[in-house]
Amino acid sequence: MSERVAVYVDFDNVVISRYDDVHGKQAWRKDDPRQHGQAAVSKDPLDQKLAEARIDIGAIIDFAASFGSVSLSRAYADWSVPANASYKTELIERSLHLVQLFTASGVKNGADIRLAVDAVEDLMRHPEISHVVLVAGDSDFVPLAQSCKQLGRYVVGIGVTGSISRALVSACNEFIDYAHLPGVTPPPPVKKSDSPKKTTATKSKKASGKGSADAAATNLLVRAIRVGLQKSDDDWVYASGVKSQMQRMDPAFTEKSLGFSSFRAFVESRSDQVTSKVDNGQLTVRLP
Numbered sequence: 216m217s218e219r220v221a222v223y224v225d226f227d228n229v230v231i232s233r234y235d236d237v238h239g240k241q242a243w244r245k246d247d248p249r250q251h252g253q254a255a256v257s258k259d260p261l262d263q264k265l266a267e268a269r270i271d272i273g274a275i276i277d278f279a280a281s282f283g284s285v286s287l288s289r290a291y292a293d294w295s296v297p298a299n300a301s302y303k304t305e306l307i308e309r310s311l312h313l314v315q316l317f318t319a320s321g322v323k324n325g326a327d328i329r330l331a332v333d334a335v336e337d338l339m340r341h342p343e344i345s346h347v348v349l350v351a352g353d354s355d356f357v358p359l360a361q362s363c364k365q366l367g368r369y370v371v372g373i374g375v376t377g378s379i380s381r382a383l384v385s386a387c388n389e390f391i392d393y394a395h396l397p398g399v400t401p402p403p404p405v406k407k408s409d410s411p412k413k414t415t416a417t418k419s420k421k422a423s424g425k426g427s428a429d430a431a432a433t434n435l436l437v438r439a440i441r442v443g444l445q446k447s448d449d450d451w452v453y454a455s456g457v458k459s460q461m462q463r464m465d466p467a468f469t470e471k472s473l474g475f476s477s478f479r480a481f482v483e484s485r486s487d488q489v490t491s492k493v494d495n496g497q498l499t500v501r502l503p
Contacts, residue, residue, distance in 0.1 A: 218283025
């Protein structure tokens with residue numbers, strides 16, 4: 216039986232989060248570009264900023280399709296908002312069902328509740344669905360991810376940097392940052408600041424963040440190897456099993472997000488922490 220995939224997109228959240236990721240924290244709140252984005256070609260600064268932070272619908276659906284046939288897909292938003300409405304053609308062309316959510320309280324449109332209710336009902340009606348792809352980053356979706364797993368489904372999360380809840384990452388079987396999806400074009404570089412001090416501070420912060428991510432990945436690798444060694448009678452464990460263990464421990468782990476083309480390249484870059492060799496055509500690792 217072929218794998219069947221259901222995709223649920225908290226579209227309002229994704230659009231806002233991507234805008235903030237590209238243009239800076241709280242940029243959406245400061246710019247308030249909700250009434251922009253309909254013009255295909257525009258010199259309006261907010262139209263241009265929305266275009267720079269535009270979501271690639273195809274990249275999301277194509278990634279979801281890597282798990283099996285996408286048999287059900289829904290996107291939740293207030294489609295009367297021009298910034299969201301500008302995506303309608305692309306969404307319909309990729310066969311997403313657009314669920315209209317009007318703002319009831321002036322701020323929240325209840326996307327998380329409606330999405331969760333629909334997802335659970337869909338899984339009850341369609342036992343053939345094997346994978347659930349949640350395109351969201353809010354911790355409000357943790358109970359939904361847990362419920363889907365309890366119902367025997369494999370849960371994949373897709374979120375945008377800056378709005379990803381660690382609790383949601385842990386609740387999924389697998390999680391990937393939107394920016395790391397195959398086919399997603401990196402946003403244009405941020406214009407250089409007139410203040411050298413500010414530029415230096417930004418570079419220092421980015422370098423510190425990368426160093427922290429590298430250290431966390433190394434620690435995760437060592438922990439996964441230790442787990443593998445506990446189940447093995449040998450001092451060596453297969454790297455493929457180690458990677459699977461790492462992704463179970465941290466669903467957000469991917470070597471490509473750290474700049475490595477393969478898991479082998481990632482392991483070999485940690486030669487001071489991990490020893491590796493090829494055994495019968497397969498990469499094996501151990502702790503020195």
